[in-house]
Amino acid sequence: MMTVDVITVQAAAASEAKLPSLSEMFPHRDDEWTCDVCMVSNKLTAAECVACAASKPQGVTCLHNVGLHFACW
Numbered sequence: 110m111m112t113v114d115v116i117t118v119q120a121a122a123a124s125e126a127k128l129p130s131l132s133e134m135f136p137h138r139d140d141e142w143t144c145d146v147c148m149v150s151n152k153l154t155a156a157e158c159v160a161c162a163a164s165k166p167q168g169v170t171c172l173h174n175v176g177l178h179f180a181c182w
């Protein structure tokens with residue numbers, strides 16, 4: 110149904126506009142970082158993404174830098 114499709118797309122767009130970033134849409138573990146390229150979760154000890162080999166984003170060891178509420182260590 111065309112009408113349903115339009116409503117679904119508009120709702121999705123509204124949700125995206127409300128959310129500040131993809132990183133906040135997906136819950137983070139405090140011992141992992143999420144690849145900016147492919148969104149795969151990697152161990153904090155991994156210097157590169159296991160899936161696409163992208164470098165770990167700077168500042169990821171302190172999750173305050175990505176707008177989360179975990180304490181720094």
Ligand SMILES: [Zn+2]
Nearest residue numbers: 144147158161
């Ligand atoms: Zn990746």
